[in-house]
Amino acid sequence: MAPPSSPALEAELRRWLESGRLRARSLGPGIDELWSALDRCSSGGKRLRPQLLLAAHRCYGGNEDEVALRVAAALELLHTAFLVHDDVIDRDLVRRGADNISGTFVTWASARGASPDGSASAGVAAGVLAGDLALAGAMRIVALCGADAARTERLLDLFDDAIAVSAAGELDDVLLSVCESTDTTVEDIVAMHYRKTAAYSFRLPLQAGALLASAPSEAHEPLGVVGRLVGIGFQLVDDLRGVFGEEAATGKDTLGDLREGKLTPLIVHARGTAAWSSIAPHVGDRSLTETTARSVRALLEESGSREFVARLAENHLREGLRTARTSGLPASLVDELSSLTDQMLESAA
Structure with missing residues (x-):
C-alpha cells in the first residue's frame, strides 16, 4: 500500500x-x-480507509x-x-x-x-x-x-448505506455479547463483522474511489465482493490481535475483549472444546488480570481456537485476493490489495 x-x-x-x-x-x-x-x-492511525479510496481512484485512472x-x-x-x-x-x-x-x-x-x-x-x-x-x-x-451532482448523489448513497449497515453491525455486536445464547455460530459472527467493519472500511472506499474515477458500473459489484472478503479477514485478524497482540501495536487494551465478554470467533470456537470449562469463568470478568489472561490465551491456543480463527482469516483474505485477480480489477489495484493482504497475514501469524 x-x-x-x-x-x-x-x-x-x-x-x-x-x-x-x-x-x-x-x-x-x-x-x-x-x-x-x-x-x-x-x-x-494508519489511514487505511483513505489509502484504499485513493488507490482505487488512482488505479482506475481518476484525475480529480x-x-x-x-x-x-x-x-x-x-x-x-x-x-x-x-x-x-x-x-x-x-x-x-x-x-x-x-x-x-x-x-x-x-x-x-x-x-x-x-x-x-x-x-x-x-x-x-x-x-x-x-x-x-x-x-x-x-x-x-x-464532484458533479450525479456522482455526489451516488457518493452520498454509498456513505448512507455504509452507515446504516455499520449501525446494524454495531448493534449485532452488542446483542450477541449480552443476550445469552449458545446457538450463535461462527457464521453469525462473520456476518456481523461484515456489517460492522467491512462495509464501511473496505467496500465503501473501494467503490467510492472507483466512482470518483468514473470507472465502469460493472466494476462496482466485484469491488463490493472483494471489500467484503478482505474486510472480514481484516476484522478476524483484529480479533486475534485484540487478545494476543501487543497494546503498543494495536492501540487497544488486550484485556478488553475478554473483560467485556465480547463474542468473537475465538470464543464461539472455544465453546465447543474441552478447554471451555476453564476459559468460561474469565470471559466477561471485569476484574480479569494479565496473569489470568495469560492462562486464558494459553488455553485458546491449546484448544485450537487461535489456529481456527487464523485459518479463517487467511481463507477470507486469500479468496478476496483471488476474486480481485479474476474479476477484471486493474492490475495495479490488485497489487495494492496483495500488499495489504500480506501485511494482514503477517499480523495474524
Missing part, C-alpha cells in the same frame, strides 16, 4: 478541525475542550485528485466517528495507548469537582457528541466535495 498518510490528506483533515475549533471558541470551555480532544483522537482527497478525508472522519461511538458503547476510556475522548472528559470533569458518577456521565456525553460532530462533518465534506 501507499504510505500511511500524506500531507495533502492531513491538510484536508486539519482544515475541518480548525474550522470546528474556531467556531467553538465562543461557545464555552467545554466544547472547546471537546474539539481539542477530537483533534487528538483523529490524529495518528483534490476531490478524491476531500472524500478520503470524509471517510477518515467517518471512521473517527465510529471509533468514538464504539468506545462509548464498550465503556473504554483508552484508545491507542492514551485517554480517548470519554477518558479525557472523565478527568476533565473530575478536576472541576464532579463526582465519580458525574465524571462518568460527562465522559459518555462527550463521546456521543464528538462522534456526532465527526459524522456530520464527514457527510458535509462529501456533499461539498466538488
